[in-house]
Amino acid sequence: MSLSGKTAVAGVYEHPTRFAPDKSLFQIMGESVRGALDDAGLTIKDVDGVCTAGIGMTGMGIISFCDYLNLTPNFVDSTSIGGSSFVAHTAHAAAAIHAGLCDVCVVVYGSTASSSRFAVGTGGFGTMGGDPCDQYEGPFGPTTVGAYAMIAQRHMHDYGTTPEQLAEVAVTMRMHASMNPAAKYRDPITVEDVLASRIISSPLHLLDCCIISDGGGALVITSAERARDLKKKPVYILGAGETVRHAARGQRDFLEIAAAQSGRLAFERAGVTHKDIDFAMIYDSFTITVIATLENLGFCKRGEGGAFVSGGRLRYDGDFPINTDGGGLSSNHPGMRGIFLVIEAAKQLRGECGPRQVKDCKIALAHGTGGALGLRHSGATLILGNQ
């Protein structure tokens, strides 16, 4: 039985803050829920499902958040798989609503990564935990940037991908950010600027890396039937997929990432093909993340990602527009940014993006990546449509 079109995103809200030393994490989350409910034309009394996860929350933080807003939901999901969590939550909420477990589910994220000076990319990865794999990695100095850098290095070696091609992704995201009044960095940059920025972990420069900001956002998910009677045009959930990739007992092909599997599932379940996609939100933790994800989702062949992202193709007015909000490379990256992928995709499908609106946007894809491509990571893909 297909879930396609049975549920919808009825409300979205992106918190405008990029730096909020005056607000708590739960305040940002609460304000985001309020914003998304206002957008949908619903109230807190309608909410009977909650999904959240976060870098500033404990494993049971979802209970504390329900306490903060005095919510007593019938469905909760705190799946914590890194930045892709909220893309996965959207699918879980849709399944729960379709199965009758709840009627109106909020997906919410908030973080004060910037004001609390959390070193998202260079604070180590897998060095803090007690998981078996950490014991074999932590001693050698893995960071999030370093783990992605090893993917970039291998991609360049195998396919001749150039630093200039990686830089083009950052340049396009900054161009989009210049059209988003809320984006943290809005001054245009050039390929030369990216290449002249300092190396964080070779071959990745500072401007190949996502920014660090505060921020938050929320989504309201409900049945398609109920969404049709609400304030905004429904954005239907057509298909979704999720999975993880890791070292595969030492035998992994590191250029095959989670997106290969989650994307295939999402396309099959949505019943659409690559050429139906008018717009995509592709998690841009690093410039290489975008190239590897586009290849693994099947928008181009493996090794062709560098050429695919070149020549302005990713621009809002190009043949394959992505990340019109400015992405994690320029707009916001409060530790995990999966929720913003769904928010911007929904706004594009509702035609609310003003100067950065993609023409004739009917079907959009959002792909979240969580964790670190070169160590272990998750991928979650969501396909949305406005008809």
Place this chain on the structure above:
Amino acid sequence: MAENKPAKYSKPLPHLDEENRPWWEALQRHELYIQKCRDCGDVRYYPRAMCTNCLSPRTEWVKCSGRGKVYTFTATYQNNVPGFRESLPYIMAYVELDEGVKMLTNLVDCQPDQVRIDMPVEVVYEDVTPEVTLAKFRPAR
């Protein structure tokens, strides 16, 4: 004459437990092992109590030659973790051992601009504490 005492090792250390201790004890003896399933023959790294192919608990330890080649690498210039913060830049790499598994490690005795993918490397053992020895790699001689 003052004793030339090495500075205390401040990088993250592994937690040894009953499952991983044989591997770390072998490194203390300057021996590197991977595991092979006695039932289906699948090889694996890192060590664990069961085969990921057939879940068999019957494990053979295979002694490695200590030789391999660089699968991929990065030179890290920023890491805020104590210990690494003081030793930048350092080279992290996946080395593909001749026995067929990739392991995360550091490359030593070379500069970032000397490293190439597929470059042959050989193991060196770094005794960092009385309990812990790390397997790192240098360009093969």
